[in-house]
Amino acid sequence: MAxxxxxxxxxxxxxxxxxxxxxxxxxxxxxxxYIDVAKIGAVTTKSIMIEPRAGRPTPxxxxxxxxxxxxxxxxxxxxxxxxxxDLAWLLSQGARAVVSIAGSTVGEYAExxxxxxxxxxxxxxxxxxxCPNVEGRGRDFAAEPDTAAQVAEAxxxxxxxxxxxxxxxAPDVPDIVTVARACVAAGADALSMINTVPGMVIDTTTxxxxxxxxxxGLSGPAIRPIAVRCxxxxxxxxxxxxxxxxxxxxxGRDALELILAGATVVAVGTVIFHDPSACARIQRExxxxxxxxxxxxxxxxxxxxHQPHPDLAFRPRHFA
Amino acid sequence: xxxxxxVEAYHALTMVAPAIANQFRPGQFLTVAVGGxxxxxxxxxxFAIHDVNPDHGGTVEFIFEADGPGTRWLTERRSRDLLDxxxxxxxxxxxxxxxxxxxxxxxxxGSTALFPLADRLRERGSQIDFMLGAASADRVFGALRARxxxxxxxxxxxxxxxxxxxxxxxxxxxxxxxxxxxxxxxSAPLPVLREVVALASRYDLPVQVLVEQPTVCGTGVCxxxxxxxxxxxxxxxxxxxxxxxxxxxADLVRxxxxxxxxxxxxxxxxxxxxxxxxxxxxxxxxxxxxxGSRGPQSPRESQSPRGPQSPRGPQNPRESQHPRGPQNPRESQxxxxPQNPRESQxxRQSQPPQQPRVPRPPxxxxxxxxxxxxxxxxxxxxxxxx
Numbered sequence: 001m002a003x004x005x006x007x008x009x010x011x012x013x014x015x016x017x018x019x020x021x022x023x024x025x026x027x028x029x030x031x032x033x034y035i036d037v038a039k040i041g042a043v044t045t046k047s048i049m050i051e052p053r054a055g056r057p058t059p060x061x062x063x064x065x066x067x068x069x070x071x072x073x074x075x076x077x078x079x080x081x082x083x084x085x086d087l088a089w090l091l092s093q094g095a096r097a098v099v100s101i102a103g104s105t106v107g108e109y110a111e112x113x114x115x116x117x118x119x120x121x122x123x124x125x126x127x128x129x130x131c132p133n134v135e136g137r138g139r140d141f142a143a144e145p146d147t148a149a150q151v152a153e154a155x156x157x158x159x160x161x162x163x164x165x166x167x168x169x170a171p172d173v174p175d176i177v178t179v180a181r182a183c184v185a186a187g188a189d190a191l192s193m194i195n196t197v198p199g200m201v202i203d204t205t206t207x208x209x210x211x212x213x214x215x216x217g218l219s220g221p222a223i224r225p226i227a228v229r230c231x232x233x234x235x236x237x238x239x240x241x242x243x244x245x246x247x248x249x250x251x252g253r254d255a256l257e258l259i260l261a262g263a264t265v266v267a268v269g270t271v272i273f274h275d276p277s278a279c280a281r282i283q284r285e286x287x288x289x290x291x292x293x294x295x296x297x298x299x300x301x302x303x304x305x306h307q308p309h310p311d312l313a314f315r316p317r318h319f320a
Numbered sequence: 321x322x323x324x325x326x327v328e329a330y331h332a333l334t335m336v337a338p339a340i341a342n343q344f345r346p347g348q349f350l351t352v353a354v355g356g357x358x359x360x361x362x363x364x365x366x367f368a369i370h371d372v373n374p375d376h377g378g379t380v381e382f383i384f385e386a387d388g389p390g391t392r393w394l395t396e397r398r399s400r401d402l403l404d405x406x407x408x409x410x411x412x413x414x415x416x417x418x419x420x421x422x423x424x425x426x427x428x429x430g431s432t433a434l435f436p437l438a439d440r441l442r443e444r445g446s447q448i449d450f451m452l453g454a455a456s457a458d459r460v461f462g463a464l465r466a467r468x469x470x471x472x473x474x475x476x477x478x479x480x481x482x483x484x485x486x487x488x489x490x491x492x493x494x495x496x497x498x499x500x501x502x503x504x505x506x507s508a509p510l511p512v513l514r515e516v517v518a519l520a521s522r523y524d525l526p527v528q529v530l531v532e533q534p535t536v537c538g539t540g541v542c543x544x545x546x547x548x549x550x551x552x553x554x555x556x557x558x559x560x561x562x563x564x565x566x567x568x569x570a571d572l573v574r575x576x577x578x579x580x581x582x583x584x585x586x587x588x589x590x591x592x593x594x595x596x597x598x599x600x601x602x603x604x605x606x607x608x609x610x611x612g613s614r615g616p617q618s619p620r621e622s623q624s625p626r627g628p629q630s631p632r633g634p635q636n637p638r639e640s641q642h643p644r645g646p647q648n649p650r651e652s653q654x655x656x657x658p659q660n661p662r663e664s665q666x667x668r669q670s671q672p673p674q675q676p677r678v679p680r681p682p683x684x685x686x687x688x689x690x691x692x693x694x695x696x697x698x699x700x701x702x703x704x705x706x
Contacts, residue, residue: 030540030563034406052587054558057580061536061544066360068536072543075558078587212579220362273537274353274362276406 003287004297007041007264009242010164010189012123014041014096014265017298018255018283021246021269022047022100022126022168023072024219025279027086032093034276040283042096044267045086047128049102050112052078062201062210066248067222068270069201071213074102074131079112083119091121098166101155102128105135109151110158117160125159126166126244127151127188130195130217142170142195145182156187164189166244169230171223172198176230177237184241191234192244192267194227220270224248228261235262235303250278252285259298260305324395327383328458330429331395332370334381340407341378344369346415346437347530347567350382350407351538354390357404363536365390366562368433368507369408380407383432383461409538410566413437413505413528419445420502423495424470425516427453427488427508429461433530434507438469447471449499453488453512457481472499489515496523506530506570510578517570527570533561548574548582556585 005016019041025031028043037043055075062069076082082099090097099122101112109127116122129142129151141147148167156165167183169176171194180191196217201210209215227247234243245263248270249255255266271278290298324333340350351364367382386395397403415437422441424434431452438448450466453476460482466473474491475483484491489512495501501523506516507530520527533545540563549559550572558581559565574582581588 024541026541034539054581054585054587054589054591055543055546058544058546058578059534060546061363061534061542063361063363063536066362068362070542070544075543075546075587221360270362273539273542274359274364275404276537276539276541 003290003295004299005283005287005290007298007302009124009166009244009265011162012164015039016041016283017259017263017265018279018286019098019244019265019267020044020272020279021267022098022128024269024272027082028090028093028095028097029086031272031276031279035280037090038094038096040095040279041265042098042123043090044098044100044126045082045090046076047074047100047102048076048079048082048112049074050079050108052076052081057212059210059212060216062203062216064199064201064218064220065222067218067220068273069199069211069216069218070196071211071216073213074128079115083115087119087121096123097121098124098126100126100128100168102131103151104131104133106133106150106154110154113155113158113165117158117163122163124164124166124190125155126168126192127155128168128195130168130170140170142168142179143173145179148179149182149186152183152188153186156189166190166192168192168195168244168246170195171226171230177233180234180238180241184238190242190244191238192246193230193234194223194247197223197226219248221248221250221254224254224257228257231258231261231263232305236306239303249282252282252287252289255282255286256289256301259301260303262303262306264302323399324397328461330383330385330459330461331391332381332383333394333397334379335403335405336376336378337380337405337407338378340369340380340405341372341374344372344380344408344436345412346440347413347433348408348410349433349538349562349566350380350405350409351535352394353404354393356393361390363390364406364538365394366409366535366538368430368530368566369436370432371436380405383429385429406538410562411564413530413567415440415444416446416503417444419447421447421449421500423449423451423499423501423504424466425451425453425488425492425504425506425508426461427512428455428459430507430509430530430532431461431466432507434505435462435465435469437505438466442469447499449495449501450474451476451488451492451495452483453477453508455479488512489519492516492519493523496520496525501525504528504570507532510575513570514575517573517575521571529568529570529573530566531561531568531573532566535562538562548577548580548585550574556582558585558587 007014007017020043022044023046027045028037053074053076056071056073060072099116103109113125116125129148130140132138133141133147141151152167159165165188167188169179173179196219199218200215203210224247231243231245242264243262244265244267245258246267249266249268250271258266268279268282324331349366349368351366353364355361367384370383371381373379384391386392424438426434441448448470450470450473452460454460455478457477460475463475474495476486476488477483504520504525504527506513513529517527535545536542540560545561546558548556550556
């Protein structure tokens with residue numbers, strides 16, 4: 001049975017709800033020999049900044065149980081090279097490009113958004129708000145509702161009207177709903193959650209931190225329950241705002257879980273490191289999951305878990 | 321997957337993977353997912369390919385040390401088990417067209433990648449000398465095969481249980497003299513490589529190194545395996561060992577800065593480019609710059625063999641056979657060095673006159689050298705065997 005996987009992100013229609021997560025698929029080109037980048041929902045590119053950036057020293061990653069701790073430090077070529085080379089390549093492949101941007105001031109975000117608005121073919125702009133705000137107290141933009149909202153507002157103002165602005169939120173805040181609400185009020189068209197969870201690993205052989213940067217961000221299946229909760233709470237508070245669910249999606253079943261919690265779109269991250277063809281596989285698996293439940297379309301499943309089950313005596317028969 | 325067998329202190333895993341076997345070039349690696357389909361270990365394990373064989377449609381062998389949970393899991397695999405393998409990955413060793421005298425130096429199981437290289441060099445008529453080193457006799461990999469392949473084999477162990485006692489670099493100078501080495505291939509841990517490169521630079525010898533940087537993905541998306549490398553324009557970039565390597569021209573790697581972000585690297589904190597600098601080395605059409613999308617089934621389709629910056633213009637074939645590029649790493653870091661190293665460097669007198677034509681390894685490609693300015697077609701093939 002053919003399953004209709006079409007979904008919407010704001011006013012943009014995507015053929016499938018499976019995206020790559022920012023920073024996990026490079027520019028998309030790295031994956032081209034494993035998947036057809038035009039056949040997934042969109043490629044979210046690695047967060048781009050105005051200038052080229054070398055990133056942090058090595059080691060940059062450490063393995064944890066069902067997770068990965070990373071501190072890459074936004075290594076990237078800068079917006080000029082990105083527009084010339086990486087975005088042009090994605091468009092030449094017929095892929096949809098969600099461009100993640102990062103800055104250290106509100107002005108940098110706005111400048112990047114303006115540059116991207118001038119370039120043809122950007123499907124959406126995602127704000128990586130987990131960057132330290134050098135003008136403020138050095139805390140991440142995502143850490144406080146008003147700094148996150150400032151970025152969302154500036155970017156919305158600088159971005160062409162038909163490009164949705166997505167605010168990517170961090171899970172390590174007292175109340176993610178407050179930040180989400182502030183971003184939406186400031187003009188964000190959609191939200192994506194969650195960014196990595198701060199963590200740390202100490203190498204017991206060297207008896208020192210495993211990462212050169214000390215602390216890092218935890219991703220992978222280990223953080224999926226955190227993502228589900230954040231999506232659930234945000235969906236409950238802001239039911240009309242589209243959410244990109246991110247966090248440890250490994251299988252089609254996991255993608256469905258995030259969709260049921262309230263995500264309209266699901267991004268695959270760390271699992272791409274494990275399986276470069278993960279996006280295509282998860283997309284296939286999601287289709288199978290829906291077909292197995294006798295469903296022929298994805299629409300209507302978003303946030304379904306919030307509704308009471310029609311059969312009150314329903315008990316899950318097994319836990320996968 | 322066929323067998324896992326023990327080889328001295330290491331394990332050798334052989335599997336049937338025709339796609340990898342067909343496309344493999346010496347120096348390339350593969351990655352294996354460990355722990356089964358629901359594994360809690362997300363990082364793939366990268367291994368240099370030791371051997372390929374046309375049996376059973378194409379088998380591939382790699383050597384590993386069971387020193388962690390992932391590699392221990394691999395030792396428990398049995399015949400007919402399925403493995404999730406991706407490969408061959410990375411840029412292979414450049415092999416000179418002419419017959420030259422090559423020194424192949426491997427420490428520990430780093431030598432595994434050198435044996436297929438030795439075979440290929442011998443096909444081209446090159447002389448091979450092997451230097452193998454390890455902590456003890458059981459950690460020297462491939463001593464027998466080296467002796468069968470090479471003109472000479474020097475083995476060094478730290479405890480003296482095989483060959484002479486000492487470290488591998490002790491006898492390097494002597495071997496270079498006696499074997500009249502033109503070209504060194506080295507595969508070893510970073511500290512050993514650094515010493516080898518320092519020694520070789522005294523003799524003005526080109527060195528190709530295979531670096532073992534820890535990687536998570538092997539495909540270039542995780543950005544873990546980075547190291548600072550000088551581009552053909554003199555600018556240091558933080559490049560990925562998995563896609564831009566694992567084989568590098570040794571004089572372009574900034575050995576003293578591996579693990580750090582040198583202050584003058586492109587995009588280092590506080591560094592502003594004096595003029596617009598291309599984010600990617602303009603002279604290196606990296607092996608991983610696919611011109612078209614490729615599915616795993618047909619990994620070679622729609623591959624334009626050369627990028628737009630690498631025209632195969634009319635040219636004098638001797639140009640591509642010019643002896644050596646800049647050998648002194650310090651000098652090659654100078655951003656103002658001329659584009660064509662021929663004019664600035666090339667201390668020709670120091671070379672043995674009877675071997676005048678050692679081709680430049682293909683990493684610093686400049687527009688003046690169009691033939692080297694393209695990644696060979698075989699360097700791009702990447703298959704996906706499962």
